[in-house]
Amino acid sequence: MREFIEHLKTGKFRVPKCMSCGRNAWPPSHCCPYCLSKTSLKKIETTGILLEFTSSHCKGKEGIFGLVEMSGIKLVGSFHTTHLKEGMKVRMKECGIGPDGTAFYFFTPTMA
Numbered sequence: 001m002r003e004f005i006e007h008l009k010t011g012k013f014r015v016p017k018c019m020s021c022g023r024n025a026w027p028p029s030h031c032c033p034y035c036l037s038k039t040s041l042k043k044i045e046t047t048g049i050l051l052e053f054t055s056s057h058c059k060g061k062e063g064i065f066g067l068v069e070m071s072g073i074k075l076v077g078s079f080h081t082t083h084l085k086e087g088m089k090v091r092m093k094e095c096g097i098g099p100d101g102t103a104f105y106f107f108t109p110t111m112a
Contacts, residue, residue, distance in 0.1 A: 001016065001028040001029065001030060003041055004016070004028040004041060005097065007041065008095060008096060008097055008103055009096065009097050010096075011094065011095060011096050012043075012095075013043075013044070013046055013092060013095045013105075014041040014042060014043055014044075015028070015041065015042060015044050015071065015073060016028050016029055016030070016032075016039035016040065016041055016042075017039060017040060017041075017042040017044075018032035018034065018035060018037050018038075018039050019037055019038050019039065019040055020032065020035055020037035020038075021034055021035045021037065023035075023072065024042075024044065024071055024072045024073050025039050026072075026073035026074070026075065044070070044071040044073075045070060045071050046070060046071075046091055046092035047070060047089060047090070047091040047092075047110060048068045048069050048070025048071070048089070048090060048091070048092075049068065049069050049070070049087060049088070049089060049090070050066050050067075050068055050084060050085070050086060050087065050088050050089075050090045050107075050109075051066070051067045051068065051069055051074070051086065051087075052066065052067050052086055053065065053066035053067070053079065053084050053086070054066075063078050063079075064078065064079040064080075064081070064082065064084065065077070065078055065079070066078075066079055066084065066090070066107065068090055068092075068105075068107055070092075075105060076105070077092070077104075077105035077106060077107045078104065078105065078106050078107070079106070079107055079108070080106065080108070081108065081109065083109065084109065088109055088110075089109070089110040090107045090108060090109050090110060091107065091108060091110050092105060092106070092107055093106045093107060093108045094106040
């Protein structure tokens with residue numbers, strides 16, 4: 001979805017929302033995966049719950065990665081802290097497209 005990528009390139013996270021049933025579509029699509037109606041990009045709440053996390057020690061891919069659920073979607077993001085706990089509230093701190101052309105999502109724990 002070109003429009004999704006263009007927003008992501010500028011650091012804006014938008015999600016396709018169904019124009020008929022109102023559900024968020026993830027991964028991004030022009031068509032709702034639930035009712036097959038058209039979608040349009042909308043800004044969503046980027047605070048969510050950390051469902052699970054792991055660390056990678058693969059050369060060039062080191063880091064801490066977690067599965068986050070927010071606004072009815074689930075996505076994998078990176079964390080810059082080791083102070084994580086499943087079920088904790090997190091927020092998207094940064095998103096974009098990396099030099100290699102892949103999307104990235106950085107999360108941080110919330111203070112609440």
